Amino acid sequence: xxxxxxxxxxxxxxxxxxxxxxxxxxxxxxxxxxxxxxxxxxxxxxxxxxxxxxxxxxxxxxxxxxxxxxxxxxxxxxxxxxxxxxxxxxxxxxxxxxxxxxxxxxxxxxxxxxxxxxxxxxxxxxxxxxxxxxxxxxxxxxxxxxxxxxxxxxxxxxxxxxxxxxxxxxxxxxxxxxxxxxxxxxxxxxxxxxxxxxxxxxxxxxxxxxxxxxxxxxxxxxxxxxxxxxxxxxxxxxxxxxxxxxxxxxxxxxxxxxxxxxxxxxxxxxxxxxxxxxxxxxxxxxxxxxxxxxxxxxxxxxxxxxxxxxxxxxxxxxxxxxxxxxx
Numbered sequence: 001x002x003x004x005x006x007x008x009x010x011x012x013x014x015x016x017x018x019x020x021x022x023x024x025x026x027x028x029x030x031x032x033x034x035x036x037x038x039x040x041x042x043x044x045x046x047x048x049x050x051x052x053x054x055x056x057x058x059x060x061x062x063x064x065x066x067x068x069x070x071x072x073x074x075x076x077x078x079x080x081x082x083x084x085x086x087x088x089x090x091x092x093x094x095x096x097x098x099x100x101x102x103x104x105x106x107x108x109x110x111x112x113x114x115x116x117x118x119x120x121x122x123x124x125x126x127x128x129x130x131x132x133x134x135x136x137x138x139x140x141x142x143x144x145x146x147x148x149x150x151x152x153x154x155x156x157x158x159x160x161x162x163x164x165x166x167x168x169x170x171x172x173x174x175x176x177x178x179x180x181x182x183x184x185x186x187x188x189x190x191x192x193x194x195x196x197x198x199x200x201x202x203x204x205x206x207x208x209x210x211x212x213x214x215x216x217x218x219x220x221x222x223x224x225x226x227x228x229x230x231x232x233x234x235x236x237x238x239x240x241x242x243x244x245x246x247x248x249x250x251x252x253x254x255x256x257x258x259x260x261x262x263x264x265x266x267x268x269x270x271x272x273x274x275x276x277x278x279x280x281x282x283x284x285x286x287x288x289x290x291x292x293x294x295x296x297x298x299x300x301x302x303x304x305x306x307x308x309x310x311x312x313x314x315x316x317x318x319x320x321x322x323x324x325x326x327x
Contacts, residue, residue, distance in 0.1 A: 003030065003112070005032070006031075006067065007031060007032070011037045011040060012179070013217075014174060015035070016179050017179070017221060020046070028046050031047055031048075032063070032067050033048065034050040057100040060104060061108070069110070070111060071115075072104075072113075074101045077097070077117075077148075078093050081185055084142055091143060094143075094144070094151065098116065101114060101116075102155070102166065105158070105164045106164055114164060115168070115224065116152075120281060120284065121276075124138065124145070124279050131284070134286075151168075152168060155239070167228060167230075168240035169223060170242050171215065172213030173186025173213065174214075174215055175189050175216055175308065177307075177311040188204050188205055192266065193308045203268070206250055207250075208250050211249045212282070213282075223243055226293055226295060234293055241288060241289040241295075246301050248301050253305070256301050
């Protein structure tokens with residue numbers, strides 16, 4: 001029997017690109033994309049799609065049984081800024097959804113593997129701010145961070161208690177040109193590139209010298225697949241692995257953009273997201289991921305800026321051509 005993967009939260013920033021990458025690797029018919037939202041054309045044109053609420057355990061179980069799902073990427077969640085606006089909903093979506101997936105994997109032995117994305121949001125004000133170690137104080141100050149660290153503990157528990165092969169990464173801020181920002185505190189870094197390509201000044205919601213760990217989407221996908229393909233006996237933790245690629249500030253990102261677009265302008269008006277960013281590390285120590293399964297990023301800041309601006313410019317040109325044809 002061939003492996004069938006279900007992507008939960010396939011319309012999100014990470015879900016969109018993991019879905020496309022997996023379909024390219026294993027074939028469109030082997031990847032079932034699901035999301036609470038209506039499907040996008042990019043997903044439905046290239047494989048099966050289900051509109052599904054992960055907080056409904058019965059509907060989830062029926063879908064997994066119907067499609068004979070063997071692997072689940074559980075990516076559905078309310079992110080940090082969105083979660084602070086509606087913490088009750090963040091708890092419901094993030095925790096009930098995770099428990100439903102883990103309980104299903106515990107009961108249904110056809111499920112071989114689960115992927116659960118965590119975040120640097122699991123850290124807090126008592127965490128070392130520079131080169132945050134793999135095992136450190138976890139005192140998150142947001143509902144998103146609370147749910148992610150609770151999810152990590154649940155994953156480790158279900159692995160130890162029930163043998164569920166669940167794996168996890170603590171993503172830094174993820175930057176991508178293919179999907180719009182999704183309500184995270186690191187989304188300024190994506191917005192900045194969009195404004196630059198549109199020849200618009202950008203007002204950043206963080207201070208210019210706020211350093212945060214970041215990562216370009218191709219590296220995030222690479223790390224995810226590396227972890228999922230690693231032999232079980234190489235994994236020394238079932239909490240999420242620390243993961244990073246680049247740490248930079250809004251001011252440094254703007255300087256990188258100006259190497260390719262000298263007229264770009266940025267200003268700074270910090271809002272409630274500054275307090276969230278201040279509770280997170282400036283940089284991450286991901287040496288355990290490097291030692292256990294060979295993690296190494298491909299993109300630095302300038303390489304990411306060059307690729308982001310190039311792809312967003314091509315996308316804008318394509319959209320302008322479509323408008324001209326349709327007008």
